[in-house]
Amino acid sequence: MGVGRRMKKQGPPQPLSEEHFAKLKRKAGLPVDAPTEAPENKRRRTAKKPEPKSNGSASKKSGSASKGSKPAKGAKELPAANGKSSKSKAPKKPLLEESEEEDDEFDMEDLEADGSDDEVQKIGDDFLGSDSSVFDSDDEGGQTKAMWSEDEDESDAEEKLTAANIVGLSRKLDQKLEEEAAANEEEMLQSALQTNISGDKPKVLADEDDDLEAEKNEFLAPDLQLLRTRITENIRVLDDFSNLRQEGRSRAEYTAQLLKDVCAYYGYSEYLAEKLYNLFTPREAFAFFEANETARPVVIRTNTLRANRRELAQALINRGVTLEPVGKWSKVGLQVFESSVPLGATPEYLAGHYILQAASSFLPCMALDPQENERVLDMAAAPGGKTTYMAAMMKNTGIVVANDPNKARAKGLIGNIHRLGATNVIVSNYDAREFPKPMGGFDRVLLDAPCSGTGVIAKDPSVKTNKTELDFMQLPHIQKQLILAAIDSVAHNSKTGGYIVYSTCSVTIEENEAVVQYALKRRPNVKLVETNLAFGKEGFTSFRGKSFDPSMSLTRRYYPHSYNVDGFFVAKFQKIGPTPAKTSAPRERSSGGAPEVIDRTPIALDDDEDDKAKNDDFGGWNEDEDEQYIEKGRRNAMRRRGLDPHSAGKKSKKSSK
Amino acid sequence: MRPLTEEETQTLFKKLAEYTGSSLKNLIAPVDNSPKADRIVFRLVQGRVYAVMLSLANLATSFSRDKILSLGTCLGKFTKSGKFRLHITALQILAPHARHKIWIRPNGVMPFLYGGNVVKAHIGRFSEDCPEHQGVVVYSMDDVPLGFGVTARSTAESRRLDPTGVVCFRQADNGEYLRDEDNLFASG
Numbered sequence: 026m027g028v029g030r031r032m033k034k035q036g037p038p039q040p041l042s043e044e045h046f047a048k049l050k051r052k053a054g055l056p057v058d059a060p061t062e063a064p065e066n067k068r069r070r071t072a073k074k075p076e077p078k079s080n081g082s083a084s085k086k087s088g089s090a091s092k093g094s095k096p097a098k099g100a101k102e103l104p105a106a107n108g109k110s111s112k113s114k115a116p117k118k119p120l121l122e123e124s125e126e127e128d129d130e131f132d133m134e135d136l137e138a139d140g141s142d143d144e145v146q147k148i149g150d151d152f153l154g155s156d157s158s159v160f161d162s163d164d165e166g167g168q169t170k171a172m173w174s175e176d177e178d179e180s181d182a183e184e185k186l187t188a189a190n191i192v193g194l195s196r197k198l199d200q201k202l203e204e205e206a207a208a209n210e211e212e213m214l215q216s217a218l219q220t221n222i223s224g225d226k227p228k229v230l231a232d233e234d235d236d237l238e239a240e241k242n243e244f245l246a247p248d249l250q251l252l253r254t255r256i257t258e259n260i261r262v263l264d265d266f267s268n269l270r271q272e273g274r275s276r277a278e279y280t281a282q283l284l285k286d287v288c289a290y291y292g293y294s295e296y297l298a299e300k301l302y303n304l305f306t307p308r309e310a311f312a313f314f315e316a317n318e319t320a321r322p323v324v325i326r327t328n329t330l331r332a333n334r335r336e337l338a339q340a341l342i343n344r345g346v347t348l349e350p351v352g353k354w355s356k357v358g359l360q361v362f363e364s365s366v367p368l369g370a371t372p373e374y375l376a377g378h379y380i381l382q383a384a385s386s387f388l389p390c391m392a393l394d395p396q397e398n399e400r401v402l403d404m405a406a407a408p409g410g411k412t413t414y415m416a417a418m419m420k421n422t423g424i425v426v427a428n429d430p431n432k433a434r435a436k437g438l439i440g441n442i443h444r445l446g447a448t449n450v451i452v453s454n455y456d457a458r459e460f461p462k463p464m465g466g467f468d469r470v471l472l473d474a475p476c477s478g479t480g481v482i483a484k485d486p487s488v489k490t491n492k493t494e495l496d497f498m499q500l501p502h503i504q505k506q507l508i509l510a511a512i513d514s515v516a517h518n519s520k521t522g523g524y525i526v527y528s529t530c531s532v533t534i535e536e537n538e539a540v541v542q543y544a545l546k547r548r549p550n551v552k553l554v555e556t557n558l559a560f561g562k563e564g565f566t567s568f569r570g571k572s573f574d575p576s577m578s579l580t581r582r583y584y585p586h587s588y589n590v591d592g593f594f595v596a597k598f599q600k601i602g603p604t605p606a607k608t609s610a611p612r613e614r615s616s617g618g619a620p621e622v623i624d625r626t627p628i629a630l631d632d633d634e635d636d637k638a639k640n641d642d643f644g645g646w647n648e649d650e651d652e653q654y655i656e657k658g659r660r661n662a663m664r665r666r667g668l669d670p671h672s673a674g675k676k677s678k679k680s681s682k
Numbered sequence: 683m684r685p686l687t688e689e690e691t692q693t694l695f696k697k698l699a700e701y702t703g704s705s706l707k708n709l710i711a712p713v714d715n716s717p718k719a720d721r722i723v724f725r726l727v728q729g730r731v732y733a734v735m736l737s738l739a740n741l742a743t744s745f746s747r748d749k750i751l752s753l754g755t756c757l758g759k760f761t762k763s764g765k766f767r768l769h770i771t772a773l774q775i776l777a778p779h780a781r782h783k784i785w786i787r788p789n790g791v792m793p794f795l796y797g798g799n800v801v802k803a804h805i806g807r808f809s810e811d812c813p814e815h816q817g818v819v820v821y822s823m824d825d826v827p828l829g830f831g832v833t834a835r836s837t838a839e840s841r842r843l844d845p846t847g848v849v850c851f852r853q854a855d856n857g858e859y860l861r862d863e864d865n866l867f868a869s870g
Contacts, residue, residue, distance in 0.1 A: 372791050375856035376826045400741075424738055432751070439752045439867040443771040444859045449735070451742050452752040464744050 230274055230282055252290045256311065259283045263307040283307065287314055293489045300497070300533060301479065303569065309586070316586035317482040323361040324351050324384045325368065326410070328445045329417045332378035334359065340373055354559035355387055357414075377444040382410040385480075385583055385591040389473055389528035390414040392556040392581075392597050396521050398423040399468035402514055404457040404507060405475060407434035409441035415471065416447035425450045426464060428457055458503075459667035460510040468522030472511040474504045474540075476531035480592020483585060501535045506666070508544045512551055517600040525551065525598040530591055532584065534568050537594040541580060542573045550602020553579045556595050560588060564596070683727045683742060683750060690760065694724060694731060697766045698757075700817035701830060703781030722775075727752070730759045731766070733775050752867065769866055770829060770854035773819070777827040780819035782809040784850055791822050794829065795857040803845035812837045818850055829855030 262269040263279055270279070280302075288298050291314050302310045325348075327334040338348060338359055345365035351358030359379070361368060368374065368381060395401045395415045406412045406427035416425050427442065427450050429435045435454060442450050455463055457472075477496055478488045511525050527544070529536050541564075544551065553576040561581030566573050583593035660670035686694060699706050712719035723736050727750055734742075734754025742753045755775055758768040768776075786794060790804025806823050814836045820828045831853045833840075840849045858866060 370860060372795060372822065372826070372828070372856070375795060375859055376828070424741055435751050436863060436867050439756075440859055440863050442752065443756060443774075443867075444856075446774050448755050448774075449738060450753070451738065451745070451750065453745050454749045454751050455745075463746070463749070464741070 228271065230271060230278055249290060252286050256283060256286045256290060259286065260307045260311050280307075287311075291318065291489070292486075294492070296494060297479070297489060297492055304532060304534070312586035313584060316584070316589075317486075320483055321383065321385075321585065321589060321591055323364075323368065324382060325359050325361060325379045326382045326387065326414060327357040327359065327379050328377055328413065329357060330421060330446050331376065332373070337373060337378050340378075341371070344371060344373075351384055355384070355391070357417075358384060358387060360384075375444070377446050380410055380413060380441060380445060382414070383481075383591050385530065385593040386410050386473075387414065388558055388561075388581075388583070388590075388593060388595050389471055389526050390418065392528075392558055392595050393469050393471050393524060393526040394557070395419050395423075395425075395469050399519075399522055400424050400426075400466065402426045402428065402460070402464075402467045402470045402511075404428055404460065404470065404472045404511055405430075406452070407431060407438040409438040409445075411471060411473060412438065412450060413441055413445040413447050416442075416449055417445070419449065421447060421449050423449060426453060426467075427451070428453045428455055428460070430454065430456045456667060458506045458510050461513040462667065462669075465514050466516040467514050468516065468519040468524075470511045470515050470525045471528075472507055472525065473528045473530075474507055474536070476500060476504070476529035476536050477533065478530055480530045480532045480583070480585070480594075482592075484591070497533065497535050501540055504529070504536060504540045505543050508540055509547060510667075512544060512548045512598065512600060515600045517550065517602050523600045524554070525600065526556075527594075527596045527598070529594050531594065532582065532592040534565065534571075537582070537596070538565050538568065538573050538577055538580070539571075541577065541596045544598070545574050545576075548602070551598045551600050552576065554597050554599045555579055556581050556597045558595065561595070562587065564594070683725050683739075683745075683747060683753075686724050686726055686731065689764075690726070690731075690766075691724065693760070693764065693766045694757070697768060698776070700832075701776045701781065701819060702779040705779040705781065709775065709779050724757070725753065731757045733757050733772075756867070768830070768854060770856060770858045770862075771866065773827050773830060773854065773856075776830060777819055777821075780830075782812045782816055782818040782833070783821055784808050784818050785821045785823055785825075786828070787823060791828065794820060794852065795855050797852065797855060797857060797861070799834075799848045799852050800831065800850035801845065802840060802843045802847050802849050805840075805849060808837055808840070808849070810837055814839070817853075820850065820852075820855070829853070829857075 259279055259282060263276070263283070266276055266279075270276075284295065284298050284302060287293060287302070287310075288295050291298075293301070293314075301313065304310070305313055327337050334350070334357060341348060341359075346361060346368070347363040348359045348361045351360040373379060390411050393401075393415065395418050397419050399419065400423060401415055401419070403412045403415065403425065407429040409427065412425060412427040419425065425447070427438060429438055429452070432454055435452060439452055442452065453463065477492050477500055478485055479492070482488050508525075508527055511527070515523055515525055517523050527541060531537065541553070545553070553574070556579065558581055561583050563578040564573075564580030564582055566575055566577045580594065580596040583590050583595075585592055663670045695706060698709070702709060710722055712721040720735050720737050722733050723739050725732050725734055725739050725742075728747075732752070732754045738754055742750060755771060756769055757772040757775060758766060761767055784800060784805060785807040786800060786804045787806045790800065790806075793804065794800060800820060809818070812818065812833055814833055816833050817830060818833055819830045822828055829852060831850045833850050834848045835843060840847070843849065
């Protein structure tokens with residue numbers, strides 16, 4: 026028998042445990058003591074080795090044991106085996122006498138226990154349970170000793186013992202299961218109770234006392250676990266506000282609390298947290314904030330000028346990169362899961378076979394869909410991911426003008442253009458607002474506008490704190506100028522194109538829908554068209570009291586929590602106007618705007634006259650001369666902003682209104 | 683932006699011919715036979731020479747001199763002493779027209795991309811009858827151009843070389859896109 030030395034010292038494994046006695050007692054209709062943990066622990070400590078084995082055997086044989094639900098009796102009735110019973114049979118054929126002996130013994134014990142008071146009984150139980158070897162040695166001392174020698178009989182004895190164990194063990198197992206089930210049930214009940222209690226009215230908002238407490242804890246670091254629970258609770262309330270709210274508390278209070286918690290938990294500035302929160306339902310906002318904490322997958326784009334995707338994937342897999350196609354929507358994207366080499370320094374990278382590019386920045390290029398032999402403008406090109414994608418789409422034909430106002434960033438742009446082998450690119454260094462001036466008549470224009478980056482917080486968490494209200498006024502202003510420049514740079518009569526794509530990596534309304542709305546208003550010769558992108562949410566047609574053009578639903582929004590790409594916005598315009606924007610916009614305006622101009626002028630004149638009357642002492646007022654100066658100043662201002670001074674006169678009059 | 687002067691063109695073409703041999707003609711030939719066919723021309727912008735399609739160069743004239751940072755493919759720049767220095771970016775112009783080539787084994791690719799010369803042990807294949815000090819384009823075994831250099835020995839001589847002997851001096855390699863980005867491109 027393969028029994029370890031340790032086992033021999035410690036006696037037979039797993040003798041009958043408390044459960045057995047409990048069972049017996051139960052049979053006898055006696056009160057059952059719950060088995061105590063202590064003996065179990067002790068046994069585990071002392072006889073670590075045998076226990077798993079016996080457990081194993083018990084579980085192995087538990088099937089048979091449970092089948093014969095009263096194995097003890099069955100065993101008794103069986104004739105005593107003669108030493109040679111095989112191991113597998115052993116459980117079913119234990120030695121009669123011995124099992125009887127055991128049973129007798131147990132009965133005795135039970136009787137004893139019965140007679141004595143509770144305390145004694147407990148002690149007895151403990152004693153029995155705590156050290157099985159002691160209990161065994163009492164009656165079967167000789168037996169036990171013999172059992173571990175090398176006789177056949179002994180092995181039988183052992184088998185018998187295990188057989189006896191099985192009864193107990195299987196019962197023990199059963200009982201354990203029962204107990205567990207009971208415990209689970211209880212736990213469930215409890216948790217259900219909890220969720221019901223706090224679920225009916227979860228306490229999210231602080232009371233007076235809590236406020237005091239909070240004041241006390243003000244200088245301590247916030248308990249993140251607590252914050253998180255409160256956020257989730259709060260969201261649950263907000264989801265079903267009429268049922269779950271506390272009496273007398275308003276939705277605004279809950280929202281304020283949620284925003285406060287979000288600021289503390291994720292580290293947003295209050296202003297930004299509220300701005301982002303307002304874009305979504307509470308639950309979605311939470312998902313959005315959560316998604317901003319995890320990085321987006323690394324995606325590389327195959328440079329179709331130099332390689333094809335399958336070969337590139339094979340080459341990278343050979344270098345120990347785990348990747349797969351990014352999705353059905355892109356034929357050039359590969360999503361990288363794991364890499365044992367730096368992806369930005371492989372020979373394939375250096376040879377220009379691919380570029381590291383976020384999945385979201387494929388989208389504007391795909392929306393623009395530049396065709397071969399077209400003239401395309403990328404107004405804010407650095408670092409060149411989109412520019413080179415467009416050059417690759419055009420198969421190095423036609424011309425791509427990549428403009429970037431920042432010379433330092435342009436260096437990386439030129440590097441990428443050369444590395445990827447795009448030969449049809451001109452890199453210029455204008456302020457993009459100047460644009461139809463240096464070159465116009467483009468078939469397509471891509472404007473990936475500079476933005477606050479609220480869609481890429483995962484990439485750059487500093488956005489959480491460093492964006493203020495001012496940014497959300499200045500950036501949209503620049504974006505509006507840029508989008509007008511972009512529209513003006515496009516040739517409406519292009520045979521193949523006449524498209525403008527406006528995109529930002531921001532999710533706010535000010536930088537997206539509001540800018541598009543402005544463009545639609547100021548340039549009646551453009552309209553929104555389908556982006557032809559495979560996925561994405563529709564843009565807002567109305568938002569918190571502002572209503573936008575109904576065609577705004579043709580624009581696409583992307584959120585990190587819904588598509589696992591960076592937050593993004595894509596709008597595609599088509600220029601349908603019959604004339605270049607420079608002349609067309611004022612002309613169209615003049616029809617509608619002329620009466621207003623007339624209205625305006627007299628008022629201005631009145632003011633001037635008043636001034637004139639007041640300023641007579643200072644040598645009078647030459648109105649014509651003043652008009653000249655004003656006009657000159659306006660022209661200069663327009664020129665400085667890169668707008669055409671010839672159209673400026675009319676425009677500025679209107680805008681000044 | 684301006685076309686090259688006669689002298690500059692000569693210097694440039696001499697340099698290119700070191701690598702391309704007589705197929706330089708193919709490089710500057712029109713792309714097709716039509717009367718107004720496009721062809722590659724060379725333009726000097728802010729001290730750097732760019733090889734660019736004629737149509738693109740004509741369009742680029744509308745950008746002012748200081749606002750144009752790059753067009754087409756950068757070949758390199760003229761040194762102060764009037765010589766011409768090729769940059770790694772010229773590789774995509776040179777590679778299709780290269781006369782002499784060296785293919786290096788996979789174990790030699792990384793040393794080369796890190797700026798090492800080509801030693802004999804790393805050579806997989808070598809153009810026949812290549813003389814000494816001849817411009818060659820270096821490829822990996824799967825025909826990806828990696829850079830260019832000049833031979834240190836003729837083909838025949840290099841056969842007798844020991845494995846660590848240098849066969850080709852590196853002049854430019856793809857690794858410069860990472861190592862040398864600051865000097866490679868016009869910063870203005």
